[in-house]
Amino acid sequence: xxxxxxxxxxxxxxxxxPGLAGRKAVVTGGTTGxxxxxxxxxxxxGAKVFVCGRTPQHLEDAxxxxxxxxxxxxxxxxxxxxxxxxxxxxxxxxxLGGLDIAVINAxxxxxALADTSREDTDYQIAVDFTSYLATTHAAKRMPxxxxxxxxxxxSAVSRTGGNSIYVAAKSGIQGFAKSLRxxxxxxxxxxxxxxxxxxGADFQYPDFPPERQRDLIQQGRMLRAEDIAVATRFxxxxxxxxxVSLVRVETRLEHP
Numbered sequence: 218x219x220x221x222x223x224x225x226x227x228x229x230x231x232x233x234x235p236g237l238a239g240r241k242a243v244v245t246g247g248t249t250g251x252x253x254x255x256x257x258x259x260x261x262x263g264a265k266v267f268v269c270g271r272t273p274q275h276l277e278d279a280x281x282x283x284x285x286x287x288x289x290x291x292x293x294x295x296x297x298x299x300x301x302x303x304x305x306x307x308x309x310x311x312x313l314g315g316l317d318i319a320v321i322n323a324x325x326x327x328x329a330l331a332d333t334s335r336e337d338t339d340y341q342i343a344v345d346f347t348s349y350l351a352t353t354h355a356a357k358r359m360p361x362x363x364x365x366x367x368x369x370x371x372s373a374v375s376r377t378g379g380n381s382i383y384v385a386a387k388s389g390i391q392g393f394a395k396s397l398r399x400x401x402x403x404x405x406x407x408x409x410x411x412x413x414x415x416x417g418a419d420f421q422y423p424d425f426p427p428e429r430q431r432d433l434i435q436q437g438r439m440l441r442a443e444d445i446a447v448a449t450r451f452x453x454x455x456x457x458x459x460x461v462s463l464v465r466v467e468t469r470l471e472h473p
Contacts, residue, residue, distance in 0.1 A: 233456045238263030241313040243306070245296060245352055246323030248275040250418030251368060253282070254442035255320055255449050260287030262450070264318065267309040269294045296323050297343035299351055306355045318453060319356035321349050322368040324386075324420075338382060345386035350393065361405035364453055367394050368445070371414040371465060387412075398462060407460050409452045414467040416440040437469040 242259050246252035247268025253275075260266045260283045268283070268291035270276050276293055283289035290312045294301040309316060325344045333341070349367065356365055372380060373387035394410040401408055417430040417439050425433070433439035445466055452461045 234454050235456070236262065237450070237453060240264040240318055241316045242266050242318035242320065243309045243313070243316055243356070244268045244320040244322060245305070245348075246270060247291065247320070248272065248279040250420050251413060251416060251442045251445045252320070252322040253279045254446040255322065255368075256289065257282055257286060258443070258446040258450055259318070259320075259453075260284075260289050263287065265289065265313055267291055267312050267316075269296070269305050269323070271295055296348035296352060297340055302348065302351045302355055305352075315360070316356070317359055317363040318366070319353070319359065319364070320366045320368065320449065321352050321356070323348060323352075324368075324370075324383075333382060341382050342386060345383060346389050349386075349390055353393075353397065357401070357406070359406060362457065363406045365397070365401075365406065365408045366449055366452055367408070367410045368449075369394070369410050369412045371412050371467060373412060374465070394462075398460065402460070405457065407457075409461055410463050411445060411448050411452065412463070412465045413445045413448075414440055414465070415472040416442055416445060418442055433472065438472045440466060440468055 237259055242264045244252050244256040244266060247256040248270025252268065256266050256268050256279065264287070266283055266287065266289035268279060268289065270279065271293060273293055276291055280289060280291055292305060292308050294305045296302055323344060325341055353365060367390055369390045370383070370387040372384050373391050391410065394408055398408040417434055421430060430439060434441055448464045448466050452464060455461055
């Protein structure tokens with residue numbers, strides 16, 4: 218009879234899974250919703266985290282939770298302003314002493330082009346698209362072994378009416394992610410795109426108040442922000458030879 222394998226030797230069932238302890242991460246839009254959930258999870262696993270958001274009370278709340286589970290800090294900025302982007306990364310570098318993870322997530326809700334003023338359209342494009350390019354450009358100073366994770370949206374796939382500006386921005390992020398991935402691959406900087414589906418957050422107010430969101434999550438018709446955080450963790454804990462370039466996280470059942 219052939220020799221039986223040692224049942225405790227399960228090397229063929231696993232691959233290297235690098236941890237997050239000791240890594241230095243920035244999370245834009247890290248004070249609410251998906252960004253906050255990502256920041257909390259990274260901090261809980263030993264990463265040092267620096268976040269930004271527009272609202273002081275949201276920043277205070279996020280930092281309180283981050284510091285309960287790990288180490289973090291952050292500032293209030295408006296990423297629609299290029300000078301604010303530089304201020305954010307300067308502050309992040311002072312706190313972190315460099316960085317090797319950048320989660321680019323900040324976004325604002327938008328409506329159909331026909332229902333939006335030119336001023337609001339310009340601002341929404343600045344936050345939902347231009348700031349992604351600007352913050353990623355600032356993050357390109359990262360060393361080999363780093364990761365950039367762009368948080369997009371399934372809106373870029375469904376492309377339904379009623380939110381055309383947002384669809385345009387997130388479709389642009391799709392193309393940007395693929396091209397940037399090829400540009401940075403030889404520098405050992407990985408670029409991944411996560412496209413969440415219908416996710417509970419204050420982003421969904423007032424159409425979906427908290428009670429309605431809880432009901433939909435229990436029904437399997439809405440995602441929790443923490444679901445996207447788990448997908449981000451998965452992307453960040455793969456061997457350097459692998460690139461999980463795209464993760465789409467959808468609800469099991471169709472949402473309203």
